[in-house]
Amino acid sequence: MSHFVSTQWLADHLDDPKVQVIDASWHMPNAGRDAHTEYLAGHIPGAIFFDLDTNADTSSGLPHMLPDPAVFSALAGALGISSDTVLVVYDEAGLFSAPRAWWTFKVMGAHGVKILEGGGPKWRAESRQLDSGTSKAPPAKFEAKFDSDAVVGFQEVLAASESGHQIVDARGAARFAGDTPEPRAGLKSGHIPSSRNLPFDTLIADGALRSDTELAGAIAAAGIDATKPVITSCGSGVTAAVLALALDTISASQVALYDGSWTEWGGRDDAPIETGPAR
Structure with a gap:
C-alpha cells in the first residue's frame, strides 16, 4: 500500500470532511526559513499548520520529542485533527519533514496517514489554489494509541x-x-x-x-x-x-x-x- 497521494487526488478531496490536510513544514536551524511565516503567506486550502517543535515534549530539552500520548491527544484535538479521518501531511521542501509528521501520527495511532507526493512545491508548480492566513478547524477528538x-x-x-x-x-x-x-x-x-x-x-x-x-x-x-x-x-x-x-x-x-x-x-x-x- 502506498503511503502517498497525488496532488490531483488531494485537489479532488479538499472538500471531503473525512480528509484533513496538514502542513508539517519544518526547516533546519541554519536554513534561514520560518515555516509558520511561509504557511501564513500561502498554504493548501484548509491545511492546519502542525508545528513539530510546539506539538512535542517541550520539557525534554531536546527538539520535537514525542509528547505523552494524552498530551498529544489534547494538542491534536485542539487543532481540529481527528484520529479517525484521513490525514494528508505535506511540507514545503517536497519531502523532508512531512515523514516525521507521518511517523508521529502513526505512532500515536491515527487510522489513516498519507503524504502528499511532491509536497507544497509540486502543488505550487501546478498553479493550484492557495489560501493565506490561518486555517482553523473545529475541535476534534484524537484518541492516541501509542506504539511503544x-x-x-x-x-x-x-x-x-x-x-x-x-x-x-x-x-x-x-x-x-x-x-x-x-x-x-x-x-x-x-x-x-x-x-x-x-x-x-x-x-x-x-x-x-x-x-x-x-x-x-x-x-x-x-x-x-x-x-x-x-x-x-x-x-x-x-x-x-x-x-x-x-x-x-x-x-x-x-x-x-x-x-x-x-x-x-x-x-x-x-x-x-x-x-x-x-x-
Missing part, C-alpha cells in the same frame, strides 16, 4: 550499538564521518558506533520516494538487512523518519526511530562516538 515499539531512547540505542543491532543514520556522509561541524551548536561530530550511513536525500526524487527496487538496493548497499530489526537515527529525529518511511515501504520487518538522535547523542559526555566512514 516504534520509538527508542538513549539507553536502548547504547545497548543496540554494543550488541551490533542495526542502526542506520540519515545524515549526510560528511556529518556522519565527523568531517564537518554539526548545524546545532555544542554537539560533537561523528556517529554512533557500529551504525551505518544512508543519507535520506539519496532515497528521494522529485518530492517522493524512489521506486521500491531502488529503495531496496540503496538500503542493502548501506549494509542494512531489511529482514532484521533496524533503528533509524539522524540529527534530531526528523529525517530518520524518511528512512523509517522507506523501510516500511519495502516491508521491513521491524523499524524503530531514535527520537533524540544526534542532538541527544552528540551532546552527552557518556555517549561513545566514532568518526570516519561506516566500518
